Amino acid sequence: MNIYDIAKKADVSIATVSRYINKSGYVGKKTAEKIESVISHVGYTPSAAAKTLSKGGSFKLIGLVCCNIDDLYYAKSVSVLEKRLKIYGYDIILSCTGESIEEKETSINMLLSKNADAIIFIGSVFMDGSGALLKTAAKHVPCFIINALVRGENIYCAYCDDRAAVRETTQKLSERGCRYPMFLYDVETYGSEKKRLGFSDACRNGHIEKISGGFEEISAAFGKLYDEFAPDAVVCSNDVIAAAVLNCAKKLGVPVPEKLKIVGHNNSLISSCTAPSLTSIDNGAEELSSITANNLLKLFNGEKFDAAIKIDYKLIERESF
Amino acid sequence: MNIYDIAKKADVSIATVSRYINKSGYVGKKTAEKIESVISHVGYTPSAAAKTLSKGGSFKLIGLVCCNIDDLYYAKSVSVLEKRLKIYGYDIILSCTGESIEEKETSINMLLSKNADAIIFIGSVFMDGSGALLKTAAKHVPCFIINALVRGENIYCAYCDDRAAVRETTQKLSERGCRYPMFLYDVETYGSEKKRLGFSDACRNGHIEKISGGFEEISAAFGKLYDEFAPDAVVCSNDVIAAAVLNCAKKLGVPVPEKLKIVGHNNSLISSCTAPSLTSIDNGAEELSSITANNLLKLFNGEKFDAAIKIDYKLIERESF
DNA sequence: CTGAAAGCGCTTACAG
DNA sequence: CTGAAAGCGCTTACAG
Numbered sequence: 001m002n003i004y005d006i007a008k009k010a011d012v013s014i015a016t017v018s019r020y021i022n023k024s025g026y027v028g029k030k031t032a033e034k035i036e037s038v039i040s041h042v043g044y045t046p047s048a049a050a051k052t053l054s055k056g057g058s059f060k061l062i063g064l065v066c067c068n069i070d071d072l073y074y075a076k077s078v079s080v081l082e083k084r085l086k087i088y089g090y091d092i093i094l095s096c097t098g099e100s101i102e103e104k105e106t107s108i109n110m111l112l113s114k115n116a117d118a119i120i121f122i123g124s125v126f127m128d129g130s131g132a133l134l135k136t137a138a139k140h141v142p143c144f145i146i147n148a149l150v151r152g153e154n155i156y157c158a159y160c161d162d163r164a165a166v167r168e169t170t171q172k173l174s175e176r177g178c179r180y181p182m183f184l185y186d187v188e189t190y191g192s193e194k195k196r197l198g199f200s201d202a203c204r205n206g207h208i209e210k211i212s213g214g215f216e217e218i219s220a221a222f223g224k225l226y227d228e229f230a231p232d233a234v235v236c237s238n239d240v241i242a243a244a245v246l247n248c249a250k251k252l253g254v255p256v257p258e259k260l261k262i263v264g265h266n267n268s269l270i271s272s273c274t275a276p277s278l279t280s281i282d283n284g285a286e287e288l289s290s291i292t293a294n295n296l297l298k299l300f301n302g303e304k305f306d307a308a309i310k311i312d313y314k315l316i317e318r319e320s321f
Numbered sequence: 322m323n324i325y326d327i328a329k330k331a332d333v334s335i336a337t338v339s340r341y342i343n344k345s346g347y348v349g350k351k352t353a354e355k356i357e358s359v360i361s362h363v364g365y366t367p368s369a370a371a372k373t374l375s376k377g378g379s380f381k382l383i384g385l386v387c388c389n390i391d392d393l394y395y396a397k398s399v400s401v402l403e404k405r406l407k408i409y410g411y412d413i414i415l416s417c418t419g420e421s422i423e424e425k426e427t428s429i430n431m432l433l434s435k436n437a438d439a440i441i442f443i444g445s446v447f448m449d450g451s452g453a454l455l456k457t458a459a460k461h462v463p464c465f466i467i468n469a470l471v472r473g474e475n476i477y478c479a480y481c482d483d484r485a486a487v488r489e490t491t492q493k494l495s496e497r498g499c500r501y502p503m504f505l506y507d508v509e510t511y512g513s514e515k516k517r518l519g520f521s522d523a524c525r526n527g528h529i530e531k532i533s534g535g536f537e538e539i540s541a542a543f544g545k546l547y548d549e550f551a552p553d554a555v556v557c558s559n560d561v562i563a564a565a566v567l568n569c570a571k572k573l574g575v576p577v578p579e580k581l582k583i584v585g586h587n588n589s590l591i592s593s594c595t596a597p598s599l600t601s602i603d604n605g606a607e608e609l610s611s612i613t614a615n616n617l618l619k620l621f622n623g624e625k626f627d628a629a630i631k632i633d634y635k636l637i638e639r640e641s642f
Numbered sequence: 643c644t645g646a647a648a649g650c651g652c653t654t655a656c657a658g
Numbered sequence: 659c660t661g662a663a664a665g666c667g668c669t670t671a672c673a674g
Contacts, residue, residue, distance in 0.1 A: 002666090014645090019670095045461050048435050049369075050650090055670095059435065072391075078391075272536045273536065273595055334661045336653080336663095348660085372652055374668085376653065
């Protein structure tokens, strides 16, 4: 069912049908009624492809790529971006890539082939090859990345200084008497590397351990680490790890925060749900997302803005510190 | 930069450029090299609108609508759907509506105007007006709804019997000696109504209370309810409420599960993170999403399938029961 | 107030 | 192996 069918049934020209549908230009009352009646009977939906092609604009589609939407941190970011961009008529194509470089490339190609107006990469996981992935995509469309610093033509970023956040938090821990701090992370990314560096900045002799798997596995794995190293403070690269550490501590009968202080990362819902609640480093996912959305809008409006924006972290102190 | 520009620069016809780009038909080696060289220099991206229009297919875009992606339950569902549909070349337009009927309608209209091939509604929140919203949308494209039963032309659903889940769980609670059960929910939806009915089925005299707000607010609000009604079991419509109840119980010094049994809903990450961990009703978000994706694919392949599929809930027993 | 016609940027038989 | 031309379904000056 296309505009010709409608025009024929209403006994008018396609130009008139188009004018009526888009409320662009005069349409006589009787004519309008005829057209309306035909459309409501047959359920016509105009072709977006034809419309876009003839009007010469874009589909107003923004690609959002994250490695895993089933993660509170990314979900929050997507939520903020979607809300903000929608106001200006942009829809969101969400692509979840997983962590392999092939999946990431496939996602980008799909987005490009659907003519996304821009791509927003959520998270430092997209820094593969020092940003090579981004730079390739940026040849076709403007690219925005959340939480990593990349310089390049057509690339814009907003990030939080995770290294400083972990450094200063670890220092605070030592001021409060912790002598055997440990840093725990789960995936090797640009972001977790920054955090590890921050930890090393603050204490040369602390242990850094990679720990991964589901909640129970992490909890069990920490049990072994505790036996071996007896840390009195643990800084974690996210809240789930922190919750698992807390869980293990309780099983072992180690009082938190008296004998073991725990700090999570991301200040997610989880940090309030545990008992004791978790002190957590908030790197401003919402603020970063909101800045990114604004920058994108500015770009399309021809306004000026900084290609790289850095924000401050916040240490949200709760009971585990 | 369009196919004419490329053709001119490469000194060939647009037909040849098209054949080269799509690898459809013969292109001489020398010609191919010329074209390749031009394209790699100028960074050409073909127009998806023109391509779709001339090929006569669709954009392969599926609308996903949920009221809030910043919620583990919906995020999980979106995650499963995206993964599965991507395999078949479908991209996802994610639209988060909030709860008002106007926002929902706006979302649907946007999706329709972008010619989504189908719309998947995640959650019973979209049952407004006994499904009137769905029925309107279904006049234009196939509609799928997760976790509600709706019958109608072009409407397909997969759901879990929440009423039975709550009824049977509440009965189990009474078998274990609970005499003063309470049901807590936060929003009035088709889904929470089913749960409340299930609770009433099992115990005529139990208290049903609406409780809402952030984690701390819910926790505080439960404190008052506890003072007034002294329940010995609480069934919650989601895990966050359950975690807040648990939090409050600890503050009040009420031992869980000895003096107070708590059951959450959705079996989310949160239910493992608390201590004691939360028993939770799992209504199969992943399974429902996966069934929905399969049905959608079947529909487009012309295969037969049931328009309404019901799955069983699972009670995941942990420490709070 | 309405219609004929050109044009948007591709694909694809068809002819050579 | 390559090109001319029609056609996809709209919008929009332009003429009336």
